[in-house]
Amino acid sequence: xxxxxxxxxxxxxxxxxxxxxxxxxxxxxxxxxxxxxxxxxxxxxxxxxxxxxxxxxxxxxxxxxxxxxxxxxxxxxxxxxxxxxxxxxxxxxxxxxxxxxxxxxxxxxxxxxxx
Amino acid sequence: xxxxxxxxxxxxxxxxxxxxxxxxxxxxxxxxxxxxxxxxxxxxxxxxxxxxxxxxxxxxxxxxxxxxxxxxxxxxxxxxxxxxxxxxxxxxxxxxxxxxxxxxxxxxxxxxxxxx
Numbered sequence: 001x002x003x004x005x006x007x008x009x010x011x012x013x014x015x016x017x018x019x020x021x022x023x024x025x026x027x028x029x030x031x032x033x034x035x036x037x038x039x040x041x042x043x044x045x046x047x048x049x050x051x052x053x054x055x056x057x058x059x060x061x062x063x064x065x066x067x068x069x070x071x072x073x074x075x076x077x078x079x080x081x082x083x084x085x086x087x088x089x090x091x092x093x094x095x096x097x098x099x100x101x102x103x104x105x106x107x108x109x110x111x112x113x114x115x
Numbered sequence: 116x117x118x119x120x121x122x123x124x125x126x127x128x129x130x131x132x133x134x135x136x137x138x139x140x141x142x143x144x145x146x147x148x149x150x151x152x153x154x155x156x157x158x159x160x161x162x163x164x165x166x167x168x169x170x171x172x173x174x175x176x177x178x179x180x181x182x183x184x185x186x187x188x189x190x191x192x193x194x195x196x197x198x199x200x201x202x203x204x205x206x207x208x209x210x211x212x213x214x215x216x217x218x219x220x221x222x223x224x225x226x227x228x229x230x231x
Contacts, residue, residue, distance in 0.1 A: 032218075032219075034219050041227070042224075042225070043222040043223060043224050043225040044208075044222050045222070046219045046221070049219055087158070087159075101147065101212065102149065102161055102164065103210075103220060104161075105158040105159040105160075106158060107157065107158040108158060
């Protein structure tokens with residue numbers, strides 16, 4: 001089983017639609033969780049951190065369920081510029097917990113927003 | 116603005132050449148930096164952790180003699196791909212933490228390496 005699993009997509013949605021991405025992780029010692037966005041042939045850019053209480057940033061809402069080891073990202077009112085690959089990223093843990101602050105990336109979910 | 120700078124952004128060279136890639140933290144000190152590699156349509160894979168003033172730690176399956184890492188200062192880590200071959204062609208990206216270890220990492224722009 002992969003450490004971080006995502007549906008690769010692509011998700012093709014019309015502009016204005018709401019779309020949700022899911023991610024599961026296998027390492028229960030994981031401490032921190034993030035969603036990154038990666039455009040074609042570019043470096044990943046942080047979209048948002050994910051907190052247990054759930055957090056929202058404009059049109060983006062992230063949720064974390066530690067018991068189920070599940071992370072989600074919801075995008076409302078999607079725009080053409082949201083087209084990208086969304087990476088679910090999990091921190092393996094700190095040096096104290098043996099994780100070395102290393103990140104594990106999912107393969108990404110591709111989103112295509114169309115007119 | 117960018118907090119991690121990576122150079123060069125693109126390298127094309129002949130097989131057998133060694134290629135050095137630089138990763139700099141801008142306006143902050145990074146005792147630890149990370150080097151990743153990404154092949155087309157695949158996820159980023161951590162290659163090694165670069166530790167300032169000590170040896171890098173490599174992930175399983177990554178040859179330390181092939182991918183030399185030097186972290187001589189708190190703002191600079193270098194990755195040298197020695198005697199590169201076509202199978203080393205990939206997108207190499209570095210990252211660093213600006214704050215506490217649970218804070219998100221910032222990534223450099225990446226280096227696209229093509230070995231002919």
